[in-house]
Amino acid sequence: MSTAVATAEAHGGGHGGGAEHSPHPPTSTGIDHRKLLMWGFLASDCMFFGSLIATYLIYRGRAEELVAAGQGSGPLPHEVLDIPYTSVSAFVLLMSSLTMVLALAAVQRGDVRGTRIWLFATATLGSIFLGGQYFEFTSFYKEDGLGLTTNMFGTSFYTLTGFHGAHVTIGVIMLLSLLWVSLRGGLRQEQAINVEIIGLYWHFVDIVWIVIFTLVYLIPYDDDISTISEGAEHAARLLGLS
Amino acid sequence: MAHRASVATHGGHGGHPGSAAGEHLPGHPGQRTYINIAIILAIITIVEVATYYIEWMADSGVLVPTLIVLSAAKFVTVVGYFMHLKFDDRRLTWIFAVGLVISLAIVISLKILMDVHPIDYALRLLTGGE
Numbered sequence: 001m002s003t004a005v006a007t008a009e010a011h012g013g014g015h016g017g018g019a020e021h022s023p024h025p026p027t028s029t030g031i032d033h034r035k036l037l038m039w040g041f042l043a044s045d046c047m048f049f050g051s052l053i054a055t056y057l058i059y060r061g062r063a064e065e066l067v068a069a070g071q072g073s074g075p076l077p078h079e080v081l082d083i084p085y086t087s088v089s090a091f092v093l094l095m096s097s098l099t100m101v102l103a104l105a106a107v108q109r110g111d112v113r114g115t116r117i118w119l120f121a122t123a124t125l126g127s128i129f130l131g132g133q134y135f136e137f138t139s140f141y142k143e144d145g146l147g148l149t150t151n152m153f154g155t156s157f158y159t160l161t162g163f164h165g166a167h168v169t170i171g172v173i174m175l176l177s178l179l180w181v182s183l184r185g186g187l188r189q190e191q192a193i194n195v196e197i198i199g200l201y202w203h204f205v206d207i208v209w210i211v212i213f214t215l216v217y218l219i220p221y222d223d224d225i226s227t228i229s230e231g232a233e234h235a236a237r238l239l240g241l242s
Numbered sequence: 243m244a245h246r247a248s249v250a251t252h253g254g255h256g257g258h259p260g261s262a263a264g265e266h267l268p269g270h271p272g273q274r275t276y277i278n279i280a281i282i283l284a285i286i287t288i289v290e291v292a293t294y295y296i297e298w299m300a301d302s303g304v305l306v307p308t309l310i311v312l313s314a315a316k317f318v319t320v321v322g323y324f325m326h327l328k329f330d331d332r333r334l335t336w337i338f339a340v341g342l343v344i345s346l347a348i349v350i351s352l353k354i355l356m357d358v359h360p361i362d363y364a365l366r367l368l369t370g371g372e
Contacts, residue, residue, distance in 0.1 A: 031331050039334045043341025050345030054352035087291045094287060094316075098280035101324045105273055203325045207317050214313035218294050219306055 038197045042204045045167075049208050052163060053215060056156040063153035073151055080144045081217055082136070089132040090213045093168075096125035097206045100199045110189040116182050119195075122202065123175040126168055133165045157216070164212060167205050174198045270329055279323050286316050 027033055064076050099121040106114030137158070140146040146154045178198060181187045187194070271279075290312045299305040322328035327335050 029333070031334065036334070036337075039337045043338050046338075046341040046345040047348060050348040051352075054349040057349070058352060058356045083291065083294060087287070091284065091287055094283050095280065097283075097320060097324050098276060101276050102273060105276070200325055203320055206324075207320050210313055210316045210320070214290065214309050218290060218309050220300060 032193055034193065034197055035200075038200050042200065045204065045208075049160075049164070049211075052156075052160045053211065056160045056216060059152040059156040063151045066151070075140075075144045075146050075150075075153075077153055077157075077216075078220075080140050080146055082139075083217060085132070085136070086213065086217050089129055089136075090209060092125050092132070093129045093206050093209050096122050096129070097203050099125060100202045104192065104195050104199050107187065107189060107192045107195045112182065112187075115187065115195070116179060119175055119179045119182065123172050123179065126172040126175065126202075130165060130168055130172065133161065133168075137162075160212065160216065164205070164208055167208070171198075171202050171205050174201065270326070271323060276323070279319060283316055283319060286312050 027036075029036065060077055067074055067076060099118045103115055103118030103122060106118055140154075146157075148154060148158050175198065178187060178195060181194075290309060293299055293305065293308055293312070296305075299308065321338070327338065
């Protein structure tokens with residue numbers, strides 16, 4: 001323990017160059033404070049999206065059951081979700097993770113031009129994803145009549161994917177800010193940690209979409225329906241109706 | 243502990259002040275590895291979508307487990323390699339794991355609640371009650 005801490009202190013607490021050269025104070029953990037904070041934020045954001053995903057999983061089946069019972073209105077997931085289209089969006093976001101990590105590798109080796117190219121590519125791919133989401137939302141609203149308050153599916157779907165889109169938007173803004181700083185000559189090898197932290201956020205946005213793509217788009221909701229149907233059968237037995 | 247000392251010596255990772263210009267951070271993948279990982283992720287995505295369209299998988303009940311496994315593989319790969327958790331300080335893994343476990347607990351517990359609730363819900367459907 002003492003050896004490790006002493007080593008960390010000897011190297012400026014994780015900043016390497018010592019306090020006299022580092023713009024940030026040494027850390028007691030050996031991990032950059034900003035990086036530690038970002039991982040803490042990402043952990044909390046996991047819970048945020050966990051709640052939204054759970055809500056969606058619960059409500060999508062209810063909407064279907066209500067329609068089947070003549071008490072609700074469509075459209076329903078299988079009527080509006082376009083798997084091929086969303087697959088392309090998912091692929092675009094996945095590839096943006098590659099360009100992001102290439103931007104980090106470039107700045108770490110002092111390749112200014114490479115950093116700018118890959119940051120621009122990442123922001124562009126993120127913007128393409130956002131454009132695709134805008135098209136999807138407007139298509140659902142105008143062509144399928146699915147609004148935010150149309151039914152429980154619409155409410156939970158727009159809330160979940162909308163919050164993810166907001167995260168992507170913030171990520172694109174941060175990437176463009178980094179690019180702007182780089183173009184002004186302020187993003188040198190010594191500031192690679194800034195790219196790394198924003199990169200962590202960007203990759204997180206990607207892994208959230210990996211989960212959303214599977215749970216919202218690919219996994220059929222028959223399980224939910226069968227659960228409700230089982231509940232209906234059980235209730236019918238309780239009431240002596242069957 | 244040795245790992246922690248190593249991390250401190252190398253300034254975590256990310257080219258912190260003190261890293262020599264062009265220094266290759268030990269244990270980190272190179273560009274070729276990143277590209278190979280992206281290709282693997284793309285292939286998994288294609289398999290996921292293809293799986294969705296195979297009817298017998300849905301009929302036999304293996305579709306959902308397959309999709310979850312493939313999705314988890316992509317998740318772990320991105321977190322491990324692109325976010326560098328595989329190479330970074332182990333404490334960062336724990337921080338993220340705590341958030342992830344709580345998140346999973348939220349999803350699972352709410353799902354269980356939903357499995358119970360439909361009985362009451364179905365009663366209202368059957369009886370037309372409020």
